[in-house]
Amino acid sequence: MFKTLYSRIAIYTVVIMLFSAVASFILSNIYYHIYLKPSNDHKIMTTLQEAKNYQETSDTKNMKAYFKHISELNFQVLTVNQEGHRHFYGDKFRRDNLSKKAVQQVLNHHDYHGIRNHPYQLFVTGFFDNETANTVGTSFNTPQGKIAVFIRPDIGKSFSEFRVFLAILIILLLMISMILIISSTYALIKPISQLKRATNRLMEGDFNTPIAITRKDEFGTLQYRFDQMRLSLKQLDDMRQHFVQNVSHEIKTPLTHIHQLLNRLSTADNEKDRTFYISEIYATTNRLSNLTHALLLLAELDNNEHLEFKDEVQLTEIIRLIIRHEQYTIDAKDLIVMTDIEDVVIQGNYRLLYQAFQNIISNAIKYAEQDGSVDIDIAPSKQNSEVIVCRISDDGPGMSEETKAHLFERFYKGTHSATSNGLGLAIAQMIIQLHGGQVEVESTLGEGSTFIITLSKKL
CATH class of the missing domain: 1.10.287.130 (Signal transduction histidine kinase, dimerisation/phosphotransfer (DHp) domain)
Structure with a gap:
């Protein structure tokens, strides 16, 4: 039942509605007992006092007819004589729990405020508690003697039509709310269901089916x-x-x-x-x-979390070691290697930087012309002394724009060389980027190539 987001949202919404209804009822009940109950008691007592005054001034003789007339005005009436005989007018009370002490109090000319003093109950609203104790009372002087009269509004008559209207209203409210909840939940879940299906397609290896954008939220x-x-x-x-x-x-x-x-x-x-x-x-x-x-x-390099970049790397030393390592090839091609290198130290990974510079320098030596030259220049940047710029140039055949565009891609070969695997420059670029630097190339066909490496002294 709770395995789908659709059912969860619907159930959570219903639970929230029920909780809100219960909380609202409790708060309304508290408000009634604190503010409305005394006011209601006062208004009904005023009505009873006016009925008493009218009876005394009009010298009414037929008290049963008089109390019956009052009950027809949507009141429930209870009269108790001095012998304790009780008589009801209007609709019956749900429960007759008026104490003899309360009756005697009224007969002794002390008004009874049962509505105001009705005990508080959390889930019972005193206004609808139809019992004789939930009334107001006062004494009447009649030709038959003194009697105690207790009244309360006849809620059944007063709200009979309203209760039907209220019941229909609540039923319609619940039905419409449930329909709207189901519809809105479906509209809310639909894009998630689409994403779920798209996820399944991705898991199956389908990367070609586009995902429709159906909303702007x-x-x-x-x-x-x-x-x-x-x-x-x-x-x-x-x-x-x-x-x-x-x-x-x-x-x-x-x-x-x-x-x-x-x-x-x-x-x-x-x-x-x-x-x-x-x-x-x-x-x-x-x-x-x-x-x-x-x-x-x-x-x-692809999984570089374990790599450390804490070595103090002397680029001058790296360049000299690489030239010494490539000396056989340099001599075989009668190359002139020109160096203009300042003593600079940067922070990084010595092993990786050696590999990066070796790949680029050996590439320059490889493509330099027979009896040609390779120039290596390392110096601080003119704009920022904390940045080192290394330029490695050769007088080789140069590169086309297409070659430059793919030069740092893995396995890309500008020429179909049997000795190259097309990974050297890709590795060099990754290493330089891991050190926060960048590699650029300037080249024109027939005019050689220049690799420009930019590195910060500190990471």
């Missing part, structure tokens, strides 16, 4: 945000599939090549061919090892 905002989430999930799913395809391709290609080399190695007739195949197998397995290392590093 908070639910409409939720629908809009949910649809934006769907688009983001679709983009992530496309990236995941693309990533899996790229990884599969990058692994499958060298494995196939190794398999072919092994077949040729097994049938090689001379030492020269065997040496060549073995060296090719070694180079291919080395590329596989580099790919595995890059994938592990990507996974580490």
Whole structure:
């Protein structure tokens, strides 16, 4: 019963209505007992006193007819003579609980205020308590002697038609309220049900079905945000599939090549061919090892909560170590590496920064022309001395606008290089961004490329 939001809202609304009705009745009852009961007692006593005065001035002889006439004016009347005989006029009282002490009090010329002194009950309104104790009384002098007269309004006659009207009103109120509650609850739950179905579609992998925005309130905002989430999930799913395809391709290609080399190695007739195949197998397995290392590093960067950036990193030292590591390639291409490096220290992760700069510098060395040059310049920013700017330039073939647009995407290769896995620059950018910096590239076809790295000294 409570498993759906629809039933919960409907039941909560009904409970609130019932609680409000009970609370309103109790508060109204308290108000009646504190403020209305004394006033009601006074008005009825005034009416009884006027009836007594009229009886005395008009010298009425037939008291039964007189009291019957009073009862016809929507009053219930009780008379008690000195012998204790009681006579009722009008509709019967629900209960006759008037004490002999109260009767004797009235016969002794002391007015009785039973309405004003009626005891308070939480769920019983004294105004509707039809009993002889809930009356006002005074003494009358009649030809038959002194009698005590007690009256109260005849609620049954006074409100008989009103009670029918009130009953119809309450029934219609409840029926219309329930219909409106059910309708409004359905209208409220409908967009949530749509989101529930959309969630099920997302769980099943359907990221293509858009979510209709049917309202302009908070639910409409939720629908809009949910649809934006769907688009983001679709983009992530496309990236995941693309990533899996790229990884599969990058692994499958060298494995196939190794398999072919092994077949040729097994049938090689001379030492020269065997040496060549073995060296090719070694180079291919080395590329596989580099790919595995890059994938592990990507996974580490994607889940970077555990990484710490507390090292005091000397960029000068990192650049010199990288140049020394790449010296063989530099010599092989007869490159000139020009450095203009100031001694700067920044806060970060030494291992990751080394990897980022190595990827960018090795990329510049790779694409520099034979007998060309690579320039490395590190200095504080002219606008902010707390910001370090590193420029790494080569005189290579440069890049097209399309290449620059995709340069930092995973597995993107500007050229179909057998030695590249397309992850180096993506890793470098992620590392720099984790350090609060950014990487930009300036390049024109035929004029080389310049990578501009911006880093803050402190995170």
